[in-house]
Amino acid sequence: xxxxxxxxxxxxxxxxxxxxxxxxxxxxxxxxxxxxxxxxxxxxxxxxxxxxxxxxxxxxxxxxxxxxxxxxxxxxxxxxxxxxxxxxxxxxxxxxxxxxxxxxxxxxxxxxxxxxxxxxxxxxxxxxxxxxxxxxxxxxxxxxxxxxxxxxxxxxxxxxxxxxxxxxxxxxxxxxxxxxxxxxxxxxxxxxxxxxxxxxxxxxxxxxxxxxxxxxxxxxxxxxxxxxxxxxxxxxxxxxxxxxxxxxxxxxxxxxxxxxxxxxxxxxxxxxxxxxxxxxxxxxxxxxxxxxxxxxxxxxxxxxxxxxxxxxxxxxxxxxxxxxxxxxxxxxxxxxxxxxxxxxxxxxxxxxxxxxxxxxxxxxxxxxxxxxxxxxxxxxxxxxxxxxxxxxxxxxxxxxxxxxxxxxxxxxxxxxxxxxxxxxxxxxxxxxxxxxxxxxxxxxxxxxxxxxxxxxxxxxxxxxxxxxxxxxxxxxxxxxxxxxx
Numbered sequence: 001x002x003x004x005x006x007x008x009x010x011x012x013x014x015x016x017x018x019x020x021x022x023x024x025x026x027x028x029x030x031x032x033x034x035x036x037x038x039x040x041x042x043x044x045x046x047x048x049x050x051x052x053x054x055x056x057x058x059x060x061x062x063x064x065x066x067x068x069x070x071x072x073x074x075x076x077x078x079x080x081x082x083x084x085x086x087x088x089x090x091x092x093x094x095x096x097x098x099x100x101x102x103x104x105x106x107x108x109x110x111x112x113x114x115x116x117x118x119x120x121x122x123x124x125x126x127x128x129x130x131x132x133x134x135x136x137x138x139x140x141x142x143x144x145x146x147x148x149x150x151x152x153x154x155x156x157x158x159x160x161x162x163x164x165x166x167x168x169x170x171x172x173x174x175x176x177x178x179x180x181x182x183x184x185x186x187x188x189x190x191x192x193x194x195x196x197x198x199x200x201x202x203x204x205x206x207x208x209x210x211x212x213x214x215x216x217x218x219x220x221x222x223x224x225x226x227x228x229x230x231x232x233x234x235x236x237x238x239x240x241x242x243x244x245x246x247x248x249x250x251x252x253x254x255x256x257x258x259x260x261x262x263x264x265x266x267x268x269x270x271x272x273x274x275x276x277x278x279x280x281x282x283x284x285x286x287x288x289x290x291x292x293x294x295x296x297x298x299x300x301x302x303x304x305x306x307x308x309x310x311x312x313x314x315x316x317x318x319x320x321x322x323x324x325x326x327x328x329x330x331x332x333x334x335x336x337x338x339x340x341x342x343x344x345x346x347x348x349x350x351x352x353x354x355x356x357x358x359x360x361x362x363x364x365x366x367x368x369x370x371x372x373x374x375x376x377x378x379x380x381x382x383x384x385x386x387x388x389x390x391x392x393x394x395x396x397x398x399x400x401x402x403x404x405x406x407x408x409x410x411x412x413x414x415x416x417x418x419x420x421x422x423x424x425x426x427x428x429x430x431x432x433x434x435x436x437x438x439x440x441x442x443x444x445x446x447x448x449x450x451x452x453x454x455x456x457x458x459x460x461x462x463x464x465x466x467x468x469x470x471x472x473x474x475x476x477x478x479x480x481x482x483x484x485x
Contacts, residue, residue: 030046030298031053032312032336034292034303035063036330037061037332038061040058040059040062041058042056042076043332052326059081059085061079062078065334067109068109069370073089073109074336078104083100083104084100099135100118100135102122106186108149110169115169119148121145123142145161146161146186147187149196152189152193153193160185164178164187178218182202185235186199186237195220196218197229197238197240198217199237201234211234212234213231215231215235227278229249230280234251234264235252235271237291237293239293241299244275246275246317248302249273250269250290266289267289284322285322288308290305291333294336296317300318305332310332313326340363341364345478347409350405350475353382353469359379361377361379362375362377368451368452368483369484371442372436373436376437378476380429382429383423384423384431386464388463389416389461390415391414391458392410392414392458392459393456395411396410403470406473409459410461410478418444421433433464437483454485459478461479
């Protein structure tokens with residue numbers, strides 16, 4: 001049975017260090033990073049509750065941020081300092097400050113983390129080599145400064161700033177230009193890479209002046225516009241849910257003309273829409289004019305930066321209902337969350353001979369074509385035990401494992417990974433297996449599931465030696481997640 005209702009379409013010698021990283025990384029999966037422009041810092045929030053967890057000093061006037069796909073690095077554009085801060089998300093330490101062009105704004109990080117694209121003044125995109133820590137290329141986008149977004153494979157870069165421009169991400173060669181309305185503002189790419197959603201506004205001058213806003217929907221294979229989402233008022237930034245089913249747009253102003261007076265009136269609304277039908281499904285009033293928007297990694301929560309009132313609004317992603325406002329001092333202008341693979345837990349862990357009940361978890365972006373970045377951990381194992389992770393692509397199961405308390409939770413056929421060792425103490429429950437699933441797939445091209453189709457569901461659980469137990473082995477509970485090709 002598929003445990004996800006909707007899908008679009010991401011050792012032993014060093015065990016202690018790996019476990020420490022994995023535990024920290026797992027916690028990061030529910031974090032949001034908020035640029036406080038007037039405070040020269042990034043506020044770190046728990047994306048579910050909105051509780052503040054940390055504050056990271058960066059450069060002067062941080063306006064935008066972006067995370068590497070594995071969530072290990074946060075990049076922050078410091079608009080007043082003309083620099084890019086590089087933050088280690090595990091420690092919160094600023095690792096580097098990289099000089100870029102004038103007034104850096106929007107950012108996009110390549111899937112492999114090797115490049116960061118930075119929109120600077122006059123429609124120029126600086127390309128930062130993250131290993132060298134320097135700008136190595138600059139592209140002219142042909143339009144004004146605006147939003148940036150990469151396709152999931154990193155091949156195309158979209159710029160929404162005046163017009164909608166598509167560039168070859170490696171060379172900067174112009175691939176297409178689409179003019180929409182008066183000016184395009186921001187862009188988001190669907191998780192499967194098939195569509196680009198671009199906010200724009202239009203000024204009408206005849207017979208009398210008026211203004212409105214929409215979202216243009218592009219087919220990324222042709223860059224043709226295939227539809228529009230009418231939002232009426234002037235939009236700002238846009239975000240999509242992790243499954244690509246819903247979009248969220250901040251609306252900042254509306255044109256009003258009573259016949260006696262006319263002008264732009266500020267509004268404080270977030271519109272949500274269905275990405276399949278292009279229909280607006282809810283309108284939510286927030287505390288201030290919306291700026292940055294992001295959706296939590298689990299798709300449950302929308303976070304909206306409202307700098308005029310120094311708050312981040314929390315919305316229920318399914319209904320659009322406002323559930324609260326989180327104070328964030330210093331003019332919160334932008335918010336970003338990790339684009340992680342959702343993971344569901346199911347089935348039941350068996351109890352080992354020494355009373356250990358292992359727990360499984362995973363964190364990162366599961367992708368068969370990437371060399372690393374999706375960690376599976378089976379913790380709470382008996383110490384000094386060998387074992388492995390077994391997985392399948394045919395769904396879940398619930399089959400008793402001998403006469404013990406374990407269940408085989410993965411439907412056949414199953415694949416065993418390379419052997420793992422739990423470490424820890426003999427007879428204690430302090431052992432663990434840690435496996436980078438992406439790396440294992442990369443080194444085993446003939447493994448079950450290869451080549452992976454788009455949005456393949458994988459079920460996995462830990463298997464370990466326990467000689468006194470039934471079948472001399474035991475099993476953890478299971479995980480289900482989607483692996484992208």
